[in-house]
Amino acid sequence: MTADQLAALLQLAPDPTLVLDRHGRVAALDPRVAELAREPAGDLLGRPFDALIPQGVLDPDARLTLRRGDGSEFPVEISVRVLDALDGVASPALVLALRDVTLRRARAAKLRDAGERFRRLFEDGPVAMALIEEDGRVAEANDAYARLAGAAAAELRERAFGQLVHPDDAEAGERLLGRMLAGELPGFAVDARWIRRGGETLWVHVTVSLIRDEDGAPSQGLAVVQKASERAARARLQAAEAERARWARELHDETLQGLAALHVLLSSGERAPTIELTRQRIALAQEQIEGAMDNLRGLINDLRPAALDELGLEASVRDLAARMQVSYGIDVETTVALRGADGGAPRRLAADVETTAYRIVQECLSNAARHAGATQIAVEIVEAPALLRVRVRDDGCGFDASGDAGGYGLRAIRERVDLLAGELTLRTAADEGTEIVAALPLGAPVESTR
Incomplete structure (x- = not known):
């Protein structure tokens, strides 16, 4: 290999590269080696290899370090290639590519430490x-x-x-x-x-x-x-069972009844005396299918809204309020104030806290629209030190809180709040509306994936 070919090799090498003669001294190097060593390239020429890499070995599996001009060292890996004929260099010569592995070894050390901590735990x-x-x-x-x-x-x-x-x-x-x-x-x-x-x-x-x-x-x-505790465990199981029963009723009353009506409509279309009447009934069936699909989308979103997982509590609550306004024509004022790091985007809360807050708002909005005859609803979610405060107020007819008028919805809200060791306050009166305030202890913050 000629000197020009060697220079081209050093220039094109993906990693900092140097050449050692058969005596183990630096015969050539590219400028990146000098940058790593923090010394002028001219000072490195002729230097023994073990003055640069104190271990003095050429084993690629060894844990090697490169010594800099200021006496500091940092970890490197090497790959070696033998050249038998190189102009101006005592052969056989070795071409060494150096790779800085500081970050990789640091990550490996962290993994080892984490593994050891987990093992002890x-x-x-x-x-x-x-x-x-x-x-x-x-x-x-x-x-x-x-x-x-x-x-x-x-x-x-x-x-x-x-x-x-x-x-x-x-x-x-x-x-x-x-x-x-x-x-x-x-x-x-x-x-x-x-x-x-x-x-x-x-x-x-x-x-x-x-x-x-x-x-x-x-x-x-x-x-x-x-x-x-048996009480807490039974409460969670009962809440889950009641939730399943509720959605079973929703599917029966909405989806199953709609499918039954669709079946009757299609059967009558099959027996229609004219093609035109058959077409009319098929068109009506298509409308019913679209309505059933919309109902199913709503049920799926109520079961576990995608926004709650993907975008967080604020986006899902605002979406819930918007759907309430469209479906019932009720004015819903929404205020959400979640603290973000350094004033940035709102941080994610623990999953059980976000889910409970969402379910409280969802249940309160549903009750206000379906049972209270409300025309205005105010939703407020504010993060305070160690607590999340959820407040929903409507101008509906209210109810007798001492009896069973609250029904399953209010019981479900109480169970959810109790399971988080939170506090629930209810104020309601006939013709004065209802206000529900929940104080939920905050769990550990969740690292945002956005």
């Missing part, structure tokens, strides 16, 4: 935890988990994760676990009864999160189990 921490394999069996269980289960940790390994669960509570958890390990869910939380050794029944709250491998495929599940 898992093994010695007070929280019951278990790792679940793809087939649903327990791979590892810590001592806290074993104590909660009333068995030795070694006995729990290789057993099905749901084996401790009471048969009446097992179906929902097994279904959610299967969906999570298939990659359909990022995680889930359930309340259930455990049957400990000896037959003792214990209420627990189980949170399971999905762990993915380096390729992003589902690998394991991490289960965190906490002892729950």
Whole structure:
């Protein structure tokens, strides 16, 4: 290789590159090596290799460092190529490409530290935890988990994760676990009864999160189990069951009845005496289908609005208010004041806080429109230190709060607030409207993904 060819090689090399002669001294280098070493290129020529890399080895797997002119060192990787014939350089010569791996080693060190902290937390921490394999069996269980289960940790390994669960509570958890390990869910939380050794029944709250491998495929599940009070667990289960019953009624009264009417209409079109009448009934059926689709979209959005996950509480509440105005012609004034970092975009709150606040507003708007005959509604959501204040006021007819007039909706609101250890205040009177104020303790802030 000629000197011109060497110069071109150094210029085109993707990484800082230098050449060592057979005596291990620097014979040539590109300017980037001088920048890394913080020394003039001329001062580096002729310098022994081990004066630059103190380890003095050419093993690509070794943890090497480059010594700078000021005495500091930083980590590098090298790749080596042998040149047998190089003009002006004692052969055989070595071409060395240097790569700064400071960031990569720092990330690796952080991962090692995080892994060690997790290992200590898992093994010695007070929280019951278990790792679940793809087939649903327990791979590892810590001592806290074993104590909660009333068995030795070694006995729990290789057993099905749901084996401790009471048969009446097992179906929902097994279904959610299967969906999570298939990659359909990022995680889930359930309340259930455990049957400990000896037959003792214990209420627990189980949170399971999905762990993915380096390729992003589902690998394991991490289960965190906490002892729950029977009252709180039963309240959550009853609230969930009441919610399911409510949507079953909605589907029956709206969707199923609409489909039944559509079936009758299509059947009559089939028997219509003229083609024109058949066309008219098909057109009417199409209108009914469009209406049914709109109703289903509304039900789906009420069950879990996409805006709540994607854009947060403020956007979903404003969307809810806008739909209320369109559907019922009621004037809804909405004020949302969530604090953002340094005055920026509103931060995301804990998922259970956002969901509870949304459901309170949703239920209050529905009650005001359907039962109270309101013409104006004011919604206010304000973040205060450690609390989220949700206030909904309408000018409707009010109701007798001492009786059962509040119905399921008010009970559902109270249950949601109670489960967050919050406070609920209700003011209502005939012909004076209703005001509901909820104070919800804030959980840990959520990192925004926007």
